[in-house]
Amino acid sequence: MLGQNRTRPVVLAVSSGGGHWVQMQRLAPAFSGADVHFATTDATAIERVRASNLHVYPEANKDTPLRLIYCVLRLSWIVFWLRPDVVVSTGAAGGFLAIRLARLIGARTMFIDSIANARQLSISARLSLGVADRVLSQWPGVAASTGAEYRGAVI
């Protein structure tokens, strides 16, 4: 069910910069017709995306605990302000965190592991298995040996 007064789903697409962002852009046609907002660590994405639909959060991972806290606070603000119906992420840690937060507001969530992870799921993808509605790997072999699904790949 959509949030109140909505005629189309609000999608929050979360991806770190670099390869995660490039993969999300290749998948962006999936969001056509929806009200899509992008959250990323790369502020220069403003060159490509409307300011009102772009949200920037800090890069962080398990080796940077203080930045991780700041990352959670920033993502909380984005998720609770936007109240997306759907959260899709191509990684990395911020994507898992956004999904974890979005569960609190009843959003549908999907984590798509980077195509770089050809042998095993990333840590963020593994953590998402217990939290997201869907976790996808872009490698059939990885999907077969984990709880992830294979539905295709960006290349």
Next chain:
Amino acid sequence: MIFTTVGTQLPFDRLLRGMDSWAACNQDVSIVAQAGASSSRFPNIQTVFQLSQSEFSDHMKAARLVVAHAGIGTILSAAELGLPVILMPRLAKFGEHRNDHQSDTAKEMARLSNVTIVDDGESLHQALDLARARNFEISRVQSDDVPDELDPLIDAIRDFVWKNEASFSLSAFSSGSEKA
């Protein structure tokens, strides 16, 4: 112009040294490198610390060859432009990355027609010499496996985004409720 990029995370001086030493013997070839957080000097190539998305895109479009770490962003960007790319995987043993998954990535991406994998400075020089001997010609071949796996993935995501929405909007419509 040869565009070299090491990505935005850790430095990758081994690749840049390889490019710099080749450039010293090929002074007439223009080489621009996004060098990341490197403290070394590379006198024979033009370097910049980092690039915005637009600047990165502009450099890719102006290049006839890309040389890079085995980063997915660069690989996909080069494939979209049909550009030849030489990849050198970062190795954990040199402190270039946290693990060796770039080696795995490189092995998998080697199947793409525009990709060449090199392990070290010597093989990098050989690949560059080969490209130069061909006058850096680009056939701009679109990666042959772009449509096959991408469309089903996009469809799967689209279905997930719109799941149940069709039935919801229809039932609201048929109940006769008016929108304010």
